[in-house]
Amino acid sequence: xxxxxxxxxxxxxxxxxxxxxxxxxxxxxxxxxxxxxxxxxxxxxxxxxxxxxxxxxxxxxxxxxxxxxxxxxxxxxxxxxxxxxxxxxxxxxxxxxx
Amino acid sequence: xxxxxxxxxxxxxxxxxxxxxxxxxxxxxxxxxxxxxxxxxxxxxxxxxxxxxxxxxxxxxxxxxxxxxxxxxxxxxxxxxxxxxxxxxxxxxxxxxxxxxxxxxxxxxxxxxxxxxxxxxxxxxxxxxxxxxxxxxxxxxxxxxxxxxxxxxxxxxxxxxxxx
Numbered sequence: 001x002x003x004x005x006x007x008x009x010x011x012x013x014x015x016x017x018x019x020x021x022x023x024x025x026x027x028x029x030x031x032x033x034x035x036x037x038x039x040x041x042x043x044x045x046x047x048x049x050x051x052x053x054x055x056x057x058x059x060x061x062x063x064x065x066x067x068x069x070x071x072x073x074x075x076x077x078x079x080x081x082x083x084x085x086x087x088x089x090x091x092x093x094x095x096x097x098x
Numbered sequence: 099x100x101x102x103x104x105x106x107x108x109x110x111x112x113x114x115x116x117x118x119x120x121x122x123x124x125x126x127x128x129x130x131x132x133x134x135x136x137x138x139x140x141x142x143x144x145x146x147x148x149x150x151x152x153x154x155x156x157x158x159x160x161x162x163x164x165x166x167x168x169x170x171x172x173x174x175x176x177x178x179x180x181x182x183x184x185x186x187x188x189x190x191x192x193x194x195x196x197x198x199x200x201x202x203x204x205x206x207x208x209x210x211x212x213x214x215x216x217x218x219x220x221x222x223x224x225x226x227x228x229x230x231x232x233x234x235x236x237x238x239x240x241x242x243x244x245x246x247x248x249x250x251x252x253x254x255x256x257x258x259x260x261x262x
Binding site for chain 2: 063066067070073074075076077078079080081082085088
């Protein structure tokens with residue numbers, strides 16, 4: 001925990017300045033040719049509306065698929081990193097023993 | 099007052115155990131909150147938006163509890179130290195910045211939160227993309243972040259949650 005007011009003030013300043021920088025960056029890029037390029041490249045194109053003009057409700061399968069993808073997005077890097085770290089730590093320990 | 103005196107009399111090892119227990123509970127709550135927030139298709143857009151903002155509170159508690167480590171590692175980041183520690187430190191910063199990106203872009207496409215305060219923003223696909231990318235990257239980094247502390251998580255979970 002921050003032990004002095006100086007540290008707490010520094011942390012608050014870092015958080016506020018970071019937020020401000022990101023906000024300015026996003027606001028700036030939104031107005032630049034980069035943003036226009038992204039929009040016109042098709043990368044961030046608005047999907048065509050359905051015939052009724054409303055977005056079709058996603059199916060249960062689509063919802064479950066998306067949920068599975070998001071869970072895997074956490075679990076797969078977790079698993080890989082744990083494996084890599086264990087391998088590195090074991091190699092390091094074996095090296096010390098040798 | 100009595101509680102303060104008791105706390106002062108606690109031996110350091112017991113204090114450490116208490117801090118570890120608090121840290122485990124806060125982190126578990128934080129993880130559950132993150133999972134709820136990243137699944138708007140299941141929980142609904144209102145919970146997604148309010149949760150996304152309120153999640154800042156457990157994040158700050160998480161940072162405060164690990165404050166000594168942050169200060170100590172910042173002080174010696176350019177000095178000789180384990181690669182794992184350096185990687186962990188940089189990862190935490192990247193994750194923090196990506197979280198802020200997701201938060202700010204999320205506010206820019208808010209449908210239920212900002213209108214409560216009378217703020218109406220024209221939703222732009224650009225912000226949606228930024229939000230989707232940053233949220234996606236955040237979840238991947240979250241997995242790596244948990245993995246970096248896996249041994250600690252297993253150890254304290256066994257000690258405090260699974261102990262009989």
